[in-house]
Amino acid sequence: MEALPEFELLRPRTLAEAVDARAADPAARLLGGGTDLVVNIRRGIEAPGRLIDLTGVAELMTIKADAQALELGASVSLADLAANEAVRAHYPALAEAAASIAGPTHREMGTVGGNLCLDTRCIYYNQSDWWRAANHNCLKTTGQMCHVAPKSRGVCFATFSGDLAPALLVLGAEIELVGPAGARLLPLGELYIGHARHDGSGGDGKRYLSLRPGEIVTRVRVRAAPGLRSAYDKIRIRRSIEYPVAGVAAALKREGGVLADLRLAFTGTNPRPVLLAGTEKLCGGALDDRVFAGLDALVRDQVMAMKTTFTPGHYRRRVAGVLAKRLVTRLFAAG
Ligand SMILES: Cc1cc2nc3c(=O)[nH]c(=O)nc-3n(C[C@H](O)[C@H](O)[C@H](O)COP(=O)(O)OP(=O)(O)OC[C@H]3O[C@@H](n4cnc5c(N)ncnc54)[C@H](O)[C@@H]3O)c2cc1C
Ligand code: SF4
Numbered sequence: 001m002e003a004l005p006e007f008e009l010l011r012p013r014t015l016a017e018a019v020d021a022r023a024a025d026p027a028a029r030l031l032g033g034g035t036d037l038v039v040n041i042r043r044g045i046e047a048p049g050r051l052i053d054l055t056g057v058a059e060l061m062t063i064k065a066d067a068q069a070l071e072l073g074a075s076v077s078l079a080d081l082a083a084n085e086a087v088r089a090h091y092p093a094l095a096e097a098a099a100s101i102a103g104p105t106h107r108e109m110g111t112v113g114g115n116l117c118l119d120t121r122c123i124y125y126n127q128s129d130w131w132r133a134a135n136h137n138c139l140k141t142t143g144q145m146c147h148v149a150p151k152s153r154g155v156c157f158a159t160f161s162g163d164l165a166p167a168l169l170v171l172g173a174e175i176e177l178v179g180p181a182g183a184r185l186l187p188l189g190e191l192y193i194g195h196a197r198h199d200g201s202g203g204d205g206k207r208y209l210s211l212r213p214g215e216i217v218t219r220v221r222v223r224a225a226p227g228l229r230s231a232y233d234k235i236r237i238r239r240s241i242e243y244p245v246a247g248v249a250a251a252l253k254r255e256g257g258v259l260a261d262l263r264l265a266f267t268g269t270n271p272r273p274v275l276l277a278g279t280e281k282l283c284g285g286a287l288d289d290r291v292f293a294g295l296d297a298l299v300r301d302q303v304m305a306m307k308t309t310f311t312p313g314h315y316r317r318r319v320a321g322v323l324a325k326r327l328v329t330r331l332f333a334a335g
Contacts, residue, residue, distance in 0.1 A: 004042055008050045015059055015178060015218065021052045023180045023214045028052050030216060032075065032114025035106045040119060044129030045141065054113060060218060065090060070171075070222040074113030078164075079104070081112060091222065093230035093249045097167035100234055103241035113217045116165055116175070120158035120194065120205040120271055121243060122148065122308040140206050148306050155196050157306040158205030158271060165192070165273035166249035166265035167232050171222045179215035186210070188220070194271025196304070205271035205308075227253045228261065229331045233323050234268070237310065244268035245311050246320040250327035259283050259291060259332065264324050269316055270304045277302065287332045295328070296321055 010028070012018040022028060028050035031037060040046055054060060060075035065086035072081065081087060082098035101107055101115065124147045125132070125140050137143030139156045146152040165188065173188040193210050195202035203209075211217075234247035246268045253261035262283050264276040282294045299321040305313035 004038070005047050007041075007048060010050060010052045011056045012052065012054075013056055013058070015057055015216075018052055018054060018057055018216060019178060019180060019214065022216060025050050026213060030054055030113070030117075032111035033077070033106070033109030034114075035102065035110045036114060036118055040126075043127065045125070045132075054216070055111065060113070063087065068224055070094075070220075070224070072112050072220045074111060074116075074217045074219065076112045078102075078107040078110045078112070078115065081164075082107065090224060091167075091171060091230065093167040093170060093232045093251060094164065094222075096232040097163040097247070097249065100232065100244075100247075101163050102243075106241075112164060112220060115162045116168075116188075116191065116217055116220070117209060117211070118160065118162040120156075120208050121161050122156075122158035122205065123310065124148065124308075125158055148308055153198060154200065155198060156205035156271070157196055157304065157308055159268055159304075159306070159308050160192065160194060160205075160208060160270065160272050161243040161247075161268045162273065163232070163234065163244060163247050163267060166247055166267045166275075167230070168220060168222065169265040169273060169275040170230060170249045170251035170263040171228075172225065172263075173220050173222045175217060176219040176221065177211065177215045178218045179212055181212070183218070185221075189275055191217075192272035196271050203271070208271050225253075225261075227255075229253070229334055231327050231331055233327055235319050235323065245309060246316050246323065248320060248323040248327060250324060250331055252328060252331050254332055257286055259285065259287050262291075262328070264295070264328070266299075266303055266320050266324075268309075269320055270302075274302055287328065291328075292325055295324060299324065 029048040031051040060073035064071040088095040193203035194208035196204040230251035234244040236242035251263045262279040305317040307313045
């Protein structure tokens with residue numbers, strides 16, 4: 001185990017103090033629970049001189065949830081989110097996603113903001129300094145090539161693996177960002193730019209968030225859609241404590257025997273959480289083979305099959321599709 005390098009820890013008490021601290025030192029890193037960032041620091045992946053701990057900022061620690069709307073502060077812990085009765089009752093996909101993250105101690109420390117801004121992952125990246133150096137590093141750090149796709153022409157395919165984002169995407173969440181230029185609201189999907197296109201447009205596994213310099217994720221908001229049922233499921237190698245091999249959130253509306261709305265989002269597969277495009281074409285009729293065949297085609301088209309973890313890429317894409325079908329079937333049949 002490597003020792004942690006020296007760093008200074010700032011503990012702002014207000015959001016204004018946090019924004020000022022961030023603006024004063026652009027190289028400083030924001031710290032939620034540290035359950036991902038501190039691991040990366042220990043592995044020598046990064047070595048920030050200053051960390052700005054957001055868990056003492058009281059205005060970022062509130063959960064407001066009822067049948068109409070949800071507002072979550074960025075410093076809310078995953079354990080509190082998973083245990084919140086109103087979230088469990090009205091936004092079940094989100095509560096289930098939070099409860100499935102890592103292990104119980106990580107969920108006590110880990111925060112909503114840290115989960116939404118989680119670094120992307122890859123077997124060639126989440127390794128010790130000496131391991132990466134022995135393999136000549138890779139594009140995500142200081143190397144010249146991608147070991148997953150040697151002909152990637154500069155594109156990194158490291159995968160986004162946060163579990164909350166897909167659940168929030170199917171619920172239609174917006175995100176509030178605050179920085180030196182003030183506050184702005186974005187549809188959550190616009191936070192993620194890891195499209196990994198070969199023409200270089202948009203970001204990839206290296207540049208995966210649209211945060212502007214000095215910006216902090218402060219809140220997430222959801223306006224409830226009446227009649228929307230939602231759920232979350234994932235597969236992972238160690239069921240008690242592991243990032244998703246693939247995670248799927250589903251939300252749908254059923255009107256009589258008709259599928260009236262369908263939303264699916266995936267994590268652990270692409271350099272961004274993917275809200276599946278084109279599901280509206282599958283709505284308007286019964287939940288039948290036409291819907292499942294259409295769903296398979298959309299998953300094949302939009303969910304990547306890169307080998308950035310121990311499992312083969314095509315296996316990940318297949319299980320993502322299977323999980324999606326299971327969730328949709330279960331939600332449609334629910335009373
Ligand atoms: C063994 C193990 C298993 C894990 N399994 C899972 C899993 O199953 N699913 C999963 O999703 N995660 C998993 N994780 C990762 C991690 O525990 C969670 O994602 C957790 O929610 C991260 O939150 P944090 O507050 O600890 O983030 P931090 O580590 O504090 O921060 C993560 C990143 O977010 C940035 N950041 C933090 N807060 C903000 C903010 N408000 N605005 C902007 N940027 C911010 C930080 O600068 C950093 O880049 C696992 C980790 C470990 C060690
Ligand atoms: S996908 Fe390629 S460039 Fe990105 S972290 Fe993995 S090996 Fe490195």
